[in-house]
Amino acid sequence: MPDPRVAVVGATGAVGPEVLAILAERGFPAAEVVPFASARSAGSRVGFAGEQLEVRELTDDSLAGFDLALFSAGAATSRRYAPEAVKRGCMVIDKSSAFRMDPQVPLVVPEVNPEAADSHRGIISNPNCSTIQLVVALKPLHDAATIKRAVVATYQSVSGAGKAAMDELWDQTKEIYVLGPSEPKVLPKQIAFNVIPFIGAFKDDGYTDEEHKMWNETHKMLDPDIKLTVTCVRVPVFVGHSEAVHLEFERPLDEAEAREILREAPGVMVVDKRDPTGYVTPKEIQGEFAVYVSRIRKDPTVKNGLAMWVVGDNLRKGAALNAVQIAELAHERGLLGRKILA
Amino acid sequence: MPDPRVAVVGATGAVGPEVLAILAERGFPAAEVVPFASARSAGSRVGFAGEQLEVRELTDDSLAGFDLALFSAGAATSRRYAPEAVKRGCMVIDKSSAFRMDPQVPLVVPEVNPEAADSHRGIISNPNCSTIQLVVALKPLHDAATIKRAVVATYQSVSGAGKAAMDELWDQTKEIYVLGPSEPKVLPKQIAFNVIPFIGAFKDDGYTDEEHKMWNETHKMLDPDIKLTVTCVRVPVFVGHSEAVHLEFERPLDEAEAREILREAPGVMVVDKRDPTGYVTPKEIQGEFAVYVSRIRKDPTVKNGLAMWVVGDNLRKGAALNAVQIAELAHERGLLGRKILA
Numbered sequence: 166m167p168d169p170r171v172a173v174v175g176a177t178g179a180v181g182p183e184v185l186a187i188l189a190e191r192g193f194p195a196a197e198v199v200p201f202a203s204a205r206s207a208g209s210r211v212g213f214a215g216e217q218l219e220v221r222e223l224t225d226d227s228l229a230g231f232d233l234a235l236f237s238a239g240a241a242t243s244r245r246y247a248p249e250a251v252k253r254g255c256m257v258i259d260k261s262s263a264f265r266m267d268p269q270v271p272l273v274v275p276e277v278n279p280e281a282a283d284s285h286r287g288i289i290s291n292p293n294c295s296t297i298q299l300v301v302a303l304k305p306l307h308d309a310a311t312i313k314r315a316v317v318a319t320y321q322s323v324s325g326a327g328k329a330a331m332d333e334l335w336d337q338t339k340e341i342y343v344l345g346p347s348e349p350k351v352l353p354k355q356i357a358f359n360v361i362p363f364i365g366a367f368k369d370d371g372y373t374d375e376e377h378k379m380w381n382e383t384h385k386m387l388d389p390d391i392k393l394t395v396t397c398v399r400v401p402v403f404v405g406h407s408e409a410v411h412l413e414f415e416r417p418l419d420e421a422e423a424r425e426i427l428r429e430a431p432g433v434m435v436v437d438k439r440d441p442t443g444y445v446t447p448k449e450i451q452g453e454f455a456v457y458v459s460r461i462r463k464d465p466t467v468k469n470g471l472a473m474w475v476v477g478d479n480l481r482k483g484a485a486l487n488a489v490q491i492a493e494l495a496h497e498r499g500l501l502g503r504k505i506l507a
Numbered sequence: 508m509p510d511p512r513v514a515v516v517g518a519t520g521a522v523g524p525e526v527l528a529i530l531a532e533r534g535f536p537a538a539e540v541v542p543f544a545s546a547r548s549a550g551s552r553v554g555f556a557g558e559q560l561e562v563r564e565l566t567d568d569s570l571a572g573f574d575l576a577l578f579s580a581g582a583a584t585s586r587r588y589a590p591e592a593v594k595r596g597c598m599v600i601d602k603s604s605a606f607r608m609d610p611q612v613p614l615v616v617p618e619v620n621p622e623a624a625d626s627h628r629g630i631i632s633n634p635n636c637s638t639i640q641l642v643v644a645l646k647p648l649h650d651a652a653t654i655k656r657a658v659v660a661t662y663q664s665v666s667g668a669g670k671a672a673m674d675e676l677w678d679q680t681k682e683i684y685v686l687g688p689s690e691p692k693v694l695p696k697q698i699a700f701n702v703i704p705f706i707g708a709f710k711d712d713g714y715t716d717e718e719h720k721m722w723n724e725t726h727k728m729l730d731p732d733i734k735l736t737v738t739c740v741r742v743p744v745f746v747g748h749s750e751a752v753h754l755e756f757e758r759p760l761d762e763a764e765a766r767e768i769l770r771e772a773p774g775v776m777v778v779d780k781r782d783p784t785g786y787v788t789p790k791e792i793q794g795e796f797a798v799y800v801s802r803i804r805k806d807p808t809v810k811n812g813l814a815m816w817v818v819g820d821n822l823r824k825g826a827a828l829n830a831v832q833i834a835e836l837a838h839e840r841g842l843l844g845r846k847i848l849a
Contacts, residue, residue: 314808318660318751320702320740334700339684353783358676358744359790360662362751362802362816367781371762371804392808396751396816398662401743402700409660409704409738420713439709441695448701460704462713466656466734474704474738 168196169501171492172231172255174246175238176200176211176220179328180260183485184235189214191489194496201227202238229253232501235488236260239327251287256501258289258491260484265290266381275490276432277304278386282494289491294325294483295375295397295406296382301456301482302410302475304387305430306423310469311415312388317379317395320407321364322447323356325479326399330356334401352399361399373397405447406479414469423471424461432482437461445476453478454486510538511843513834514573514597516588517580518542518553518562521670522602525827526577531556533831536838543569544580571595574843577830578602593629598843600631600833602826607632608723617832618774619646620728624836631833636667636825637717637739637748638724643798643824644752644817646729647772648765652811653757654730659721659737662749663706664789665698667821668741672698676743694741703741715739747789748821756811765813766803774824779803787818795820796828 171188175181181200188198200211200220207222221227223242228234228250236243237260247257247264264270271281272290277300282289292300303312323330329351337346337357346355354361364375372395380393400407418426428435434455436445444459456477464470477483495501513530517523523542530540542553542562549564563569565584570576570592578585579602589599589606606612613623614632619642624631634642645654665672671693679688679699688697696703706717714737722735742749770777776797778787786801799818806812819825837843 316658316753316808318738320662320742338680342681342684354788355790359788360742360744360749361788362749362786363783366783367785370807371781371802394753394806394808394812394814396660396753396802396814398749398751400662400702402702407702407704407740409740411658411736411738439713441705441708443709444704446696446701446703448697460713460738464736465712466658466736470736472736472738 166499166501168194169232169496170197170230171195172199172201172228172234174201174223174234174236175242177202177206177209178238179324179331180237180480180484182211183480184237184488185211185213187481187485187489191493193489193492225249226253228255231255233258233492233495235492237484237488247288256285256287256495258291258488258495260291260488262293262378264288265292266385272382272385273491274300274386274487275494276301279494281386282491282500283498285500289495291484291487291491292382292386293375293378294479295319295321295408296379297483297487298406298456298475298477299379299408299410300383300387301432302427302458302473303383305426305433306412306418307387307391309422309426310418312391312412313415314392314413316411317393318409319395319397320400320402321397322402322405322479323352323399324404325406326352331403334403338401356399356401358401360401362396364397364399402447404451404478404480406477406483407447408475410473410475411464412471413467414471417469418471420461420463420471427458427461432456433458435461444474447476450476451478452481454481456482508841508843510536511574511838512539512572513537514541514543514570514576516543516565516576516578517584519544519548519551520580521666521673522579522822522826524553525822526579526830527553527555529823529827529831533835535831535834567591568595570597573597575600575834575837577834579826579830589630598627598629598837600633600830600837602633602830604635604720606630607634608727614724614727615833616642616728616829617836618643621836623728624833624842625840627842631837633826633829633833634724634728635717635720636821637661637663637750638721639825639829640748640798640817640819641721641750641752642725642729643774644769644800644815645725647768647775648754648760649729649733651764651768652760654733654754655757656734656755658753659735660751661737661739662742662744663739664744664746664748664821665694665741666746667748668694673745676745680743698741698743700743704738706739706741744789746793746820746822748819748825749789750817752815752817753806754813755809756813759811760813762803762805762813769800769803774798775800777803786816789818792818793820794823796823798824
């Protein structure tokens with residue numbers, strides 16, 4: 166097929182500008198790239214490959230004539246407009262949670278389960294940001310020794326809650342130096358100089374939907390037999406999610422083997438020296454594509470135990486990069502031109 | 508015995524002023540309270556019970572004539588001066604790590620193992636801040652159902668690293684709004700808008716000494732059979748440590764029972780509603796005495812599993828309050844006047 170016409174939906178949010186930047190950076194072969202947003206943002210301009218593009222309004226019909234749309238505008242927008250795009254022959258790569266657990270929609274991280282993309286019926290979903298970086302690090306270890314159980318605690322940046330949450334951290338922090346912080350509006354409690362052990366909404370079991378996503382999505386992409394438990398926590402970091410991960414394997418896997426496997430794994434960078442700066446923090450990897458793994462060590466409290474620290478840029482690998490990688494995969498595999506069944 | 512003469516060593520640091528405040532708040536029956544610090548700070552003044560007290564210089568001989576000294580000036584100072592105080596008949600309650608694992612020195616959290624204080628030979632140690640709040644929450648649950656394994660991830664405030672680290676977070680954050688942050692001096696990497704998965708120094712097994720402290724001290728105070736693994740992380744919070752805790756018990760303990768047990772436990776406050784603000788964050792409990800437990804829930808990934816979120820003020824229960832509680836205990840049990848054997 167000729168180079169596809171590409172729409173970027175949610176172009177003025179936290180992730181959309183990253184999608185545009187990464188399409189340009191990686192030289193995605195597009196005949197045209199057009200940014201879309203809600204009526205409120207239509208007419209504003211966003212940067213792409215050195216140009217300023219005018220943002221168009223997203224409507225039922227505005228994606229007709231496009232081959233591919235990358236959606237990162239929230240679940241409500243995806244639920245409303247993605248089926249309209251698909252009806253008009255435009256494939257959708259969706260960042261939101263709207264279709265992730267739909268059995269007819271593949272959930273894809275290209276380093277983990279690229280083959281799942283082949284069965285798409287018009288929509289391919291991206292996992293949640295905190296899941297993506299986790300499964301990139303878990304997949305090669307699972308292949309080597311079979312993960313039985315994972316206990317995870319997250320340190321998630323505010324950009325995972327969107328641009329308004331980033332502004333809230335910035336403004337709230339500044340206010341502390343003057344008159345004291347204003348009431349939180351976006352996040353449920355003060356985030357400046359604080360941490361919040363609650364992301365999303367509570368489910369009946371006392372876990373949050375963010376926590377449910379991490380195990381549900383890991384089960385769908387990697388292995389339903391992995392027992393995964395997690396506490397998801399928001400921290401006052403702008404970009405970059407971190408995860409403390411304690412694993413239990415079926416078979417022995419010592420820390421040197423694990424380090425070697427991770428060094429060779431696609432999309433992973435190992436930074437793991439036992440000196441006071443020999444690990445990665447989120448601030449240091451902002452803008453990077455890889456998932457970083459540090460502090461790989463034996464966990465002696467369980468048979469075949471291993472602990473590690475996993476950091477990724479949630480706007481890049483956790484969102485925009487993964488979406489663009491799916492677009493590349495779909496283009497290479499000829500999945501864009503294929504008749505859409507949905 | 509008559510009311511004791513009390514010395515507060517490290518009176519100008521992060522913890523010393525809290526010790527003075529809590530001695531006053533709780534009306535500790537002291538004949539006199541005198542602040543001490545290094546020569547550099549001697550002559551300055553610190554507040555106590557509405558008065559300004561002059562800080563005296565700590566020397567080998569300066570604690571002669573005191574019945575009790577509360578040390579929070581770091582391990583080197585404790586190692587150097589605590590034995591001198593004991594030689595001169597002054598009992599020492601030490602906040603540093605210097606003597607914690609010494610088999611002749613009791614390590615005490617009054618809610619957990621008050622009886623251990625009785626065997627002191629002149630020095631009683633306080634555990635590390637991150638351990639204190641953990642064992643206060645674990646003890647009643649361990650009594651009820653026997654903890655087999657605990658997986659912990661910490662979110663530790665900068666005040667755990669002392670006053671200079673608090674200043675660094677404050678100044679570094681402010682600098683970000685102007686010219687960009689200066690090089691870190693106290694903590695190993697930038698802490699403003701970042702998290703650092705490294706506290707203390709690396710040991711050969713790839714864990715840090717902060718992590719070793721958490722299991723060693725838990726073993727000494729609570730039960731050597733509890734398997735405890737942990738990732739300790741510094742977060743940009745001024746005061747208050749948080750912990751994501753995943754437990755496995757010998758016997759069944761459902762979340763309602765656990766909540767009830769914790770509600771009745773000494774030193775514990777349960778805040779656990781399943782609404783968007785129904786949990787505790789460190790900012791909210793600054794200055795409080797209790798250890799707060801939230802997000803109590805079944806962990807279905809392991810037999811008899813339970814997860815929870817534990818928050819404490821590391822300068823109060825994690826340091827100054829625990830020291831003052833030990834002082835009260837020692838005074839009530841007549842341990843101060845007792846001939847010191849060390």
